[in-house]
Amino acid sequence: MKILLYNPDNGVTRNFMPHLWMFLLKSLTPDNHEVVLIDGNAQPMDEAGIAQYVRENKIDLVGIGAMTRMIAKAYRMADAVRSTGVPVVMGGPHVTEMADEALGRDGGSRHADAVALGEADQTWPQIVRDAAEGKLKDVYAPVDAFGQESKPSLQPYPVIPWDKINLDQFNLVPKMAKTLLGKLGAGWGTFRIIPMESGRGCPYGCEFCTVTGFFGDSIRFRTNESVVNELLLLKERAKNELGQIAVFFIDDNFAINVKRTKSLLRDIIAANAQVHWVAQISANLLRDEELVDLIAAAGGKWIFIGMESIDPANLKDVNKGFNKPGEYAAVLERLAQRNVYAITSFIFGMDNDTTGVAERTLEQIRTWPAGLPIFGLLTPLPATPLYKRLEVAGRLTRPKHWQEFIPFEMAHTPLRMTQAVDSLFYKPLGYRINILIARLCFRGIYFPQMGRFAWVKVISENRAIIWKLVKEGFQAWRGSRMKVVESPSPTA
Numbered sequence: 292m293k294i295l296l297y298n299p300d301n302g303v304t305r306n307f308m309p310h311l312w313m314f315l316l317k318s319l320t321p322d323n324h325e326v327v328l329i330d331g332n333a334q335p336m337d338e339a340g341i342a343q344y345v346r347e348n349k350i351d352l353v354g355i356g357a358m359t360r361m362i363a364k365a366y367r368m369a370d371a372v373r374s375t376g377v378p379v380v381m382g383g384p385h386v387t388e389m390a391d392e393a394l395g396r397d398g399g400s401r402h403a404d405a406v407a408l409g410e411a412d413q414t415w416p417q418i419v420r421d422a423a424e425g426k427l428k429d430v431y432a433p434v435d436a437f438g439q440e441s442k443p444s445l446q447p448y449p450v451i452p453w454d455k456i457n458l459d460q461f462n463l464v465p466k467m468a469k470t471l472l473g474k475l476g477a478g479w480g481t482f483r484i485i486p487m488e489s490g491r492g493c494p495y496g497c498e499f500c501t502v503t504g505f506f507g508d509s510i511r512f513r514t515n516e517s518v519v520n521e522l523l524l525l526k527e528r529a530k531n532e533l534g535q536i537a538v539f540f541i542d543d544n545f546a547i548n549v550k551r552t553k554s555l556l557r558d559i560i561a562a563n564a565q566v567h568w569v570a571q572i573s574a575n576l577l578r579d580e581e582l583v584d585l586i587a588a589a590g591g592k593w594i595f596i597g598m599e600s601i602d603p604a605n606l607k608d609v610n611k612g613f614n615k616p617g618e619y620a621a622v623l624e625r626l627a628q629r630n631v632y633a634i635t636s637f638i639f640g641m642d643n644d645t646t647g648v649a650e651r652t653l654e655q656i657r658t659w660p661a662g663l664p665i666f667g668l669l670t671p672l673p674a675t676p677l678y679k680r681l682e683v684a685g686r687l688t689r690p691k692h693w694q695e696f697i698p699f700e701m702a703h704t705p706l707r708m709t710q711a712v713d714s715l716f717y718k719p720l721g722y723r724i725n726i727l728i729a730r731l732c733f734r735g736i737y738f739p740q741m742g743r744f745a746w747v748k749v750i751s752e753n754r755a756i757i758w759k760l761v762k763e764g765f766q767a768w769r770g771s772r773m774k775v776v777e778s779p780s781p782t783a
């Protein structure tokens with residue numbers, strides 16, 4: 292069979308790095324099949340384009356993987372493929388949680404012939420065999436001999452043939468500059484960011500995160516040797532093509548077992564396998580000076596830290612109380628002293644966030660060593676504890692927000708959205724009404740709020756505070772009338 296593995300883009304921003312799942316599944320595909328990869332971020336494609344590609348290249352099976360944010364596009368592309376008569380298998384975090392949606396069992400239309408639940412390292416070869424025989428099942432779940440969910444151990448780990456895979460679509464150097472830059476220093480004819488994992492799983496269970504539910508809280512690691520060999524393979528490739536390679540260790544918490552991480556970093560140094568790399572590590576684990584020394588010596592250049600909030604109450608709310616905002620500055624300083632910089636990630640819209648949170652966060656960031664702060668909105672992803680909590684509280688304004696992805700639009704009502712008006716309770720009523728109207732209007736500058744429906748929606752979302760002000764206004768009006776009626780009595 293000829294198999295296409297496709298990863299959709301999100302239509303708004305561009306990913307700079309290919310997705311690991313494609314390379315992994317390609318490496319796990321039985322040898323008698325050919326696998327081609329297309330990442331929509333590198334090769335933009337629409338529905339007609341993918342249908343044409345599938346027909347012209349005589350593709351027999353298409354595998355699509357997507358996060359929640361890209362799922363609407365993934366479904367549209369899957370529909371286009373299926374309209375050509377070619378079966379589609381879908382996998383990844385979204386369809387694992389929403390398999391019925393992908394299979395059209397929830398009343399909507401069907402998008403996938405089969406769904407691979409969870410980690411597909413074990414099920415993929417079977418899926419390919421079943422597809423070749425025309426016997427695809429609806430659902431593939433990784434289970435052991437007793438029918439219990441099973442997770443791959445990562446020991447052994449497949450060799451991803453980085454030296455042979457065609458990576459043309461993932462070169463970040465513009466074609467025009469390739470030859471010239473190839474001659475610069477050690478060569479910059481190609482620059483690729485390659486995803487690599489050294490382990491899977493995170494036990495911390497932050498409320499908004501999919502990882503603990505998806506990968507489980509059992510942490511599994513590859514052998515040091517397998518990671519080091521992969522780095523050496525990539526380093527060799529970069530040298531041969533007069534280019535550069537950087538690695539993104541996609542482990543959710545690269546230092547979750549500090550002892551193991553130190554031993555891996557020592558092995559990288561001993562094998563001279565250093566390339567520039569990025570890894571995600573939570574702030575609490577970066578207290579360890581020796582770890583940070585080893586990170587710098589092993590090629591670590593950027594550490595992604597999920598800081599989320601500068602407010603301990605928010606962190607406690609989302610089960611991330613192990614983050615201590617008081618130590619953020621020291622952690623960043625420790626990294627900066629070794630020329631390791633931080634990508635600091637923050638989430639706005641948590642329950643304790645009040646007006647001005649963005650500015651207050653920025654004020655703090657400006658006092659820290661320079662880094663790369665990134666900001667996002669709290670998003671209730673399916674099957675997360677956050678989703679369940681907001682659903683129970685009736686606070687989801689768009690329970691299926693992924694079916695119509697709207698950039699920068701929240702999917703729930705933040706608890707303190709009305710706080711600006713509420714916090715001014717001591718001000719005269721007219722002043723507070725004024726503030727509310729101004730806020731509703733200004734909102735329209737930044738978020739789509741053009742048509743009548745959008746206005747009805749925003750008014751409905753703010754109904755509680757509007758109702759409160761109307762009620763208060765009515766009471767004030769009644770009170771003033773009573774006074775008018777009553778006032779003659781003293782003089783009567």
Ligand code: B12
Nearest residue numbers: 308309311312354355356358359382383407410411412501
């Ligand atoms: C690296 C990464 C990124 C990279 C980009 C992705 C990339 N190019 O690799 C960056 C940093 C840019 C990123 C950004 C975002 N990310 Co991200 N990211 C990850 C991370 C840490 C690793 C992904 C990975 O490679 N995992 C390892 C591989 C092996 O696992 P996997 O992808 O799940 O694949 C396995 C199975 O799912 C399955 N499978 C997957 N696809 C397919 C397809 C088929 C056909 C089959 C059969 C099987 C299959 O088989 C694979 C092997 O077992 C994950 C967390 C995690 N540990 O997975 C979050 C994660 C995927 N990201 C997440 C999110 C939310 C985001 C953002 C939306 C965050 C934001 N607010 O901006 C953005 C969106 C980016 C965009 N383009 O729009 C969520 C997604 C949850 C969800 N329900 O969708 C995750 C799970 C993290 C979390 N906290 O919950 N991310």
Ligand code: SF4
Nearest residue numbers: 493495496497500543
């Ligand atoms: S520490 Fe990171 S990966 Fe682990 S549960 Fe929290 S947000 Fe998810």
